[in-house]
Amino acid sequence: MPSLLVPSPIATTAMLLGVANHLYLNKYEPVRTTVIRTALVLLLEPAIQLFVLHRVTSIDISTSSIMLAYLVFFSSLVTSIILYRVSPFHPLAKVPGPMIFKITKFWRMLICWRGQQHFVLKDLHHQYGPIVRTGPNDISITDLASVKAVLGTDGLPKGPAYLRLKTVGSPPALIGATGQDHTDRRRVWSRGFTSESLREYQPIITTKGDELSESLSARAGSELDLTYWLNLFTFDFMSEMMFGYKTEMVKKGRDDTGLMGLIQTGARFVETIGHVTWLTYLSTYLPSSSKNLREIGGSWGQRRVEMGSKTKDLWYHLTDEEGHEKVKPNPAYVRPDSVTAIIAGSDTTSTAMANFFWCIMAHPKVYERVCDEVSKEYPPGTDPLRDTSRHGNMTFMKACLNESLRVFPPVLTNCTRVVPKGSGGRVISGHFIAEGTQVQIPPIGVHYNPENFSPSPESFIPERWIPKEADAVFKGQPVKMKMDAFVPFSYGPANCIGKHLAILEMMMVLTMLIQRFQFEFVPGFQWKEWPGRKVDAFATRNAPLKVVIKPRA
Numbered sequence: 001m002p003s004l005l006v007p008s009p010i011a012t013t014a015m016l017l018g019v020a021n022h023l024y025l026n027k028y029e030p031v032r033t034t035v036i037r038t039a040l041v042l043l044l045e046p047a048i049q050l051f052v053l054h055r056v057t058s059i060d061i062s063t064s065s066i067m068l069a070y071l072v073f074f075s076s077l078v079t080s081i082i083l084y085r086v087s088p089f090h091p092l093a094k095v096p097g098p099m100i101f102k103i104t105k106f107w108r109m110l111i112c113w114r115g116q117q118h119f120v121l122k123d124l125h126h127q128y129g130p131i132v133r134t135g136p137n138d139i140s141i142t143d144l145a146s147v148k149a150v151l152g153t154d155g156l157p158k159g160p161a162y163l164r165l166k167t168v169g170s171p172p173a174l175i176g177a178t179g180q181d182h183t184d185r186r187r188v189w190s191r192g193f194t195s196e197s198l199r200e201y202q203p204i205i206t207t208k209g210d211e212l213s214e215s216l217s218a219r220a221g222s223e224l225d226l227t228y229w230l231n232l233f234t235f236d237f238m239s240e241m242m243f244g245y246k247t248e249m250v251k252k253g254r255d256d257t258g259l260m261g262l263i264q265t266g267a268r269f270v271e272t273i274g275h276v277t278w279l280t281y282l283s284t285y286l287p288s289s290s291k292n293l294r295e296i297g298g299s300w301g302q303r304r305v306e307m308g309s310k311t312k313d314l315w316y317h318l319t320d321e322e323g324h325e326k327v328k329p330n331p332a333y334v335r336p337d338s339v340t341a342i343i344a345g346s347d348t349t350s351t352a353m354a355n356f357f358w359c360i361m362a363h364p365k366v367y368e369r370v371c372d373e374v375s376k377e378y379p380p381g382t383d384p385l386r387d388t389s390r391h392g393n394m395t396f397m398k399a400c401l402n403e404s405l406r407v408f409p410p411v412l413t414n415c416t417r418v419v420p421k422g423s424g425g426r427v428i429s430g431h432f433i434a435e436g437t438q439v440q441i442p443p444i445g446v447h448y449n450p451e452n453f454s455p456s457p458e459s460f461i462p463e464r465w466i467p468k469e470a471d472a473v474f475k476g477q478p479v480k481m482k483m484d485a486f487v488p489f490s491y492g493p494a495n496c497i498g499k500h501l502a503i504l505e506m507m508m509v510l511t512m513l514i515q516r517f518q519f520e521f522v523p524g525f526q527w528k529e530w531p532g533r534k535v536d537a538f539a540t541r542n543a544p545l546k547v548v549i550k551p552r553a
């Protein structure tokens, strides 16, 4: 017979473990021993206590008493965790936020799985202000001082959320590296993004741009998905720029490497799982699309080694073929880094270009003005893919690109850091933030904070980037443009290393497309709903952008 004596000691232990869970487990990146130890404690504790009770009291060990022990143990554990998380004793008790986010991370995971993080964070900041509690031990901040304090030079390191990008047995890629390891690897990477290196990649953009133009010309008059075609283009460019490997997706009109699908499935998975530290850790042991991505990276890398250096591609710089480093970069690092480059440089840039098109096409006067500017700087007979000298004159085009990156940053939410162990905590945005807290600076939240950009921070108004036009457009209302709060490429020492390459690539390709083609939404296409169909999966996954093109006279 189960005894009434069973619940009390078991419940007490569970309650204590609940608090210990917060004090220790949740705070730091779990290591294998911590995870195994915790799993063993959770599984064995009720059984051990029941056995002890059986020896000191008269209760039987039966199926029902075992079940009762486990039920009491886990319900007490969960209750104590919840009570602590919502209590005034929790270190983040003073940070405002909705109850469900304080209680569990699983709610955030669900939002993430649906790709709705950006909408939810935007609404939360709207409701609660620049600092919001977005998880039991997580906060999201959007004010400028915090952007600098968190992402800047003396800011916080990347934390467990980036662990999701790693697979057991493989070192983290640059994007997941921290401390001296990050500094050393970033130095090697940087040589691949100097202006001299960008000049080496420019002919690849030219060739791939011509191929895009030819493929689109061949389809003039029929329905096209611009999201897809721009994505094929950026994959072609990144594969050749990284490995000298020609994927020829634009020529074929499809991806026969499987790379695009793998990245999209993988991105959603890692984004979702990355919210729960111990689950992230366990997931690194699972077979996943990142394994297949590594295999593709491995085989392309192998081919690149056999092929040798024909041009100074990014591989050339990451393997330090010029011999700048005292110690050659570890070859085991170059493969995850090369896959990272393709992922980080393709989806983001194609998303940004599709966003730009939607923004100008949704505003016909803006579109007309962009066309006029392009025609003035690149009249018939000139080639935007071969002459970049006119970019500096295209003030309005650049304003539109910046504004589209502000309204729809391709990395909508990410940019997570952690208050490190041993730091004693930090004061951020006027709140004491304890060690182990994950701090997120979501670009969309920062861009929509009216203290950073106003009036109408959520509207696409390119004139705000042109000081002498802003006053007229906003009819004398005070205009706020905090340039350090413009963070589509993040901020600080771990910001986007490919920023200048991405801008060059986008300016060349967008100018070429506008010079050569007239774009219209497919009749009947619900274009107003397009932004609402964005999926936030690490980078944005855009819905099909259905257009019809015709050659411009």
Ligand code: HEM
Pocket (backbone or CB within 6 Å): 174, 175, 176, 186, 340, 341, 342, 344, 345, 346, 348, 349, 352, 409, 410, 411, 414, 415, 416, 487, 488, 489, 490, 491, 493, 494, 495, 496, 497, 498, 499, 501, 502
């Ligand atoms: C419009 C295009 C792009 C956007 C919006 C973008 C955005 C970002 C953002 C927001 C981050 C920082 C995440 C953080 O702070 O946690 C980042 C990092 C990074 N990006 Fe980009 N990116 C773009 C294009 C590229 C390109 C073309 C490359 C070329 C390889 C690239 C390579 C990287 C790498 C390697 C990192 C990690 C840097 C580090 O950890 O030190 N990105 N990107």
